[in-house]
Amino acid sequence: MPELTLLHNPHCPTSVHALDALQEAGHEVRIRKYLLVAERLDEAELRSLAERLQGDPVDALIRRDKKYKDLGLDADGWDVDQVVATLLEHPSLLQRPILDDGTAVMIGRPRSRAADWAAAGKVA
Numbered sequence: 001m002p003e004l005t006l007l008h009n010p011h012c013p014t015s016v017h018a019l020d021a022l023q024e025a026g027h028e029v030r031i032r033k034y035l036l037v038a039e040r041l042d043e044a045e046l047r048s049l050a051e052r053l054q055g056d057p058v059d060a061l062i063r064r065d066k067k068y069k070d071l072g073l074d075a076d077g078w079d080v081d082q083v084v085a086t087l088l089e090h091p092s093l094l095q096r097p098i099l100d101d102g103t104a105v106m107i108g109r110p111r112s113r114a115a116d117w118a119a120a121g122k123v124a
Contacts, residue, residue, distance in 0.1 A: 002122050005030040007041075007098040015097035018114035022099075025118035034094060041094070046087050049098065050080045052105045054123055058083050060107060063095050099123055 004022065008031050009015045022029045033039050041049070050058045059078045062068065067090065068075075075086065087094050097108035104123040108114050116124035 002101040002103065003030060004028070004117075004121070005032055005100040005102075007032050007034045007094070007096055007100065009033070009035055009096045012096055014108060014111055017111055018097040018099070018108040018117070021114040021118040025121070027118065027121055034096070035092060040091050041087070043084060043088055046084045047080060049100070049105050050083055052100075052103070054104045054106045055113070056107055061095050061098075062086060063093050065093070068093060 004027055006015075006019055006022065006029050008019055010033065019029065019031065034041055050061060053061065057077075058080055059075045061083055062073070062075045062078075071090070073086070075083065078086075095107050095109070097114075099106050099108060099117050101122040106113060106117070106123040108117070113124075
């Protein structure tokens, strides 16, 4: 079984849903609260996520929330370098939840993806 890591925000209902689904399916999950300064992702980790992302274009790693709008960003079509640079500067824009099975990475939106992860025990 691959080691599963969930990039998690405990204040996000979708992220909590993903964690619950994985745990209820009996998977051991390493939880990484990426918004905590001590658990933030560095450049190499962000680049690895972007390069292994499945199911979405790389620009989907950036949340399109109020902060995104306030910054005047338009990330549609951005490449890995642009996405990584933005997430290094604004870590709170990282989409969540994200499941990393050591080989592939997938964003847990829509919520139905969490059920697929839980059933498969890996990025599905």
